[in-house]
Amino acid sequence: MNEIQAENYSVFFAEKGFENLSQILANGGYSKIFILTDSNTTEYCLPYFLQRLETTLAFEIIEIEDGEVNKTIETCFEVWSVLSEYEADRKAMFISLGGGVVTDLGGFVAATYKRGIDFISVPTTLLAMVDASVGGKTGVDLGGLKNQVGLFANPQMVLVDVNFLETLPGNEMRSGLAEMYKHGLIADISYWNRLKDLSNFTTNDLELLIYHSITIKNNIVLEDPKEKNIRKKLNFGHTLGHAIESYHLNNDEISTLLHGEAVAIGMILESNLSLQKGYISELFYNEIKSVLSAIFPQIQLSEKDIHKCLRLLVHDKKNELGCVNFTLIKENGEAIINEEVSTEMIINAFTEYLS
Missing domain, CATH: 3.40.50.1970 (Rossmann fold)
Structure with a gap:
């Protein structure tokens, strides 16, 4: 290779x-x-x-x-x-x-x-x-x-x-898959479609898929090494995903999440934000939620938990001038950076996910 x-x-x-x-x-x-x-x-x-x-x-x-x-x-x-x-x-x-x-x-x-x-x-x-x-x-x-x-x-x-x-344990393999799904959703819809069905997955397939994922990430990084612009595409699922991961990391009463597990939840939530913004259809959102939910178990969050996660958003590195910036997606495997989203929309996304 x-x-x-x-x-x-x-x-x-x-x-x-x-x-x-x-x-x-x-x-x-x-x-x-x-x-x-x-x-x-x-x-x-x-x-x-x-x-x-x-x-x-x-x-x-x-x-x-x-x-x-x-x-x-x-x-x-x-x-x-x-x-x-x-x-x-x-x-x-x-x-x-x-x-x-x-x-x-x-x-x-x-x-x-x-x-x-x-x-x-x-x-x-x-x-x-x-x-x-x-x-x-x-x-x-x-x-x-x-x-x-x-x-x-x-x-x-x-x-x-x-x-x-x-x-590698199964949960660690799933954690890596989350980032691979992300690469498809932000840059190559055919790659997303290929990853949707892993029933005939082989070791040879895995090596090629890893190669493809690294290529996608590397091409984005080469255009914007210091994350001034389009590299922010790679943050899809990470704004809310990092907040959820940090909340679990700081709470002794609940189990910690692997990075990929948190990002998968973040992708479902931020796909819902993309739906609320009119960037993707409800059909595509339901597809994303269905594929990811079949691999990554749903977590339970109370209203109090959600608000604690929201407070963690102020520490997100992508924030600029006091605004929380999101990376959202379009239907055809493209990403939109620097999207501002209201607190109400975020709560709506959590409510739909937990339903």
């Missing part, structure tokens, strides 16, 4: 990925390798990765606890401290081996340690492959609020290998 050329780096797949990884490590003049994992990827992904890793350089493993609750500046401090303790210099190579938490946090750690050391992202979850590891965004959460601290920084390369997905 051919590489995908991103902004100043490439996304490589499977065997070619490991070949290019070896070349970068051999030719980069690096002093040492640091591999960031979490408690899951240490067990399930690290042995396979080390088996394929060809290098004469010494390396150290840095393990963090898994889960979104650990995507914090405190965890970064711990990783920075380990790097300092092991005398990592500016020619150290940092490899993030894991899902979205590891690749987001790892990129941020590398981009800030000694004002920036080279890093490579090796996503091991479907979500990280099609979303988190592509596009140059790094960062951590702040007090349960999603991705409030971070910066844009590109890796030396991204290595995507579907073999990492063999041990």
